[in-house]
Amino acid sequence: MPYVIGVSGYKNSGKTGLCADLARILTRDGLTVGYLKHTHETVLPGGKNDTNTLTEVVTDTVLWGSDGFAGFHPGENLDLDDILPSAFPGRDIVIVEGGKHLSMPKVWSGELEAEDEIPGVIARFNPPGPLEEVPCFFPGEEEDLGEFVKDLWRKAERGPVELYAGNRNIPVKAFVGEFIAGGIRGMLSALKKPPAGEDLLRVYLKPEEKTHGS
Numbered sequence: 001m002p003y004v005i006g007v008s009g010y011k012n013s014g015k016t017g018l019c020a021d022l023a024r025i026l027t028r029d030g031l032t033v034g035y036l037k038h039t040h041e042t043v044l045p046g047g048k049n050d051t052n053t054l055t056e057v058v059t060d061t062v063l064w065g066s067d068g069f070a071g072f073h074p075g076e077n078l079d080l081d082d083i084l085p086s087a088f089p090g091r092d093i094v095i096v097e098g099g100k101h102l103s104m105p106k107v108w109s110g111e112l113e114a115e116d117e118i119p120g121v122i123a124r125f126n127p128p129g130p131l132e133e134v135p136c137f138f139p140g141e142e143e144d145l146g147e148f149v150k151d152l153w154r155k156a157e158r159g160p161v162e163l164y165a166g167n168r169n170i171p172v173k174a175f176v177g178e179f180i181a182g183g184i185r186g187m188l189s190a191l192k193k194p195p196a197g198e199d200l201l202r203v204y205l206k207p208e209e210k211t212h213g214s
Contacts, residue, residue, distance in 0.1 A: 001084060001162060002034065002091040003153040006099055006106030006120065013110030018125055018142070019097045025146035026093055031153070034088035038098035044072050060086075080104065085164050090200045093153055105152065107137075107145065123148060 007019050019035060026033050062071045075082065080102070088094050096104065100118055108118065109125045124136045125145060137145040161177030163170040172180070184203065188194050195201060 002088055002094045003156045004080060004084070004094050004096060004104050005149055005152065006096045006102065006104045007109060007125075008098060008100040008106045008118065008121075009109035010111065014126065015097050015109050018107070018109050019095050021142040022095055022146055022149060025143060026150065029146070029150065031092040031150070032090065034091040034094040036083065036087070036094055036096045038096055038102065044074055081168070089202060090162075093149070107149075122152075 005022075007015050007022070009015050023033050023035060060071065060073050062069050071087075073083075073086070080096070084094060096102070096106075100106070100108075102120075104120055105122045106118075106120050107123045107125050108121045108127075111128055112118065112121070112124070121134060123134050123145065124131055126138055127136055130136055135148060137148070160181040161172050163172050184201065185195075185197070188201075
């Protein structure tokens with residue numbers, strides 16, 4: 001599961017620019033980064049069209065155009081655990097813009113009204129004045145904030161293997177993950193065209209087929 005860091009704040013507080021700065025810094029330093037923008041508006045195509053017709057049949061659909069591709073996955077009341085495994089497999093960090101009331105560690109950008117109870121604020125960016133309860137960063141200190149986020153990621157890193165049953169993440173201790181990873185890579189080395197050691201591997205196990213009478 002990637003480490004999730006939120007960037008939250010009120011409207012026009014500079015969230016998107018801060019997300020872009022963090023993404024550039026973290027990517028430059030060798031981390032793989034995903035970006036998710038949380039909004040209360042609908043995002044799937046509306047009306048009766050080819051995309052919606054196919055989505056009703058196969059659920060996951062992708063639009064592929066000359067400028068790239070975009071995926072669609074309909075669902076009500078989704079949470080981060082539903083989205084992260086399929087949308088960001090193998091990423092080190094996912095930056096979530098918005099989602100101020102979601103339960104995740106977050107950097108709050110700009111002013112924060114005292115009466116607002118925002119869970120998970122672990123740092124502030126460009127607050128009106130210096131605050132003592134959490135680390136504060138100001139314009140020009142984006143590199144320092146990037147180091148702060150990288151340090152959080154290092155402390156949360158789990159090892160070389162991520163294990164999922166469907167979309168449910170199953171925690172794997174580092175030494176167990178190293179044992180699994182070593183075994184899989186060892187067996188794959190016997191293939192005619194084995195993957196390179198630095199490749200990210202994805203292994204999908206289908207459910208066991210039950211025989212009649214079992």
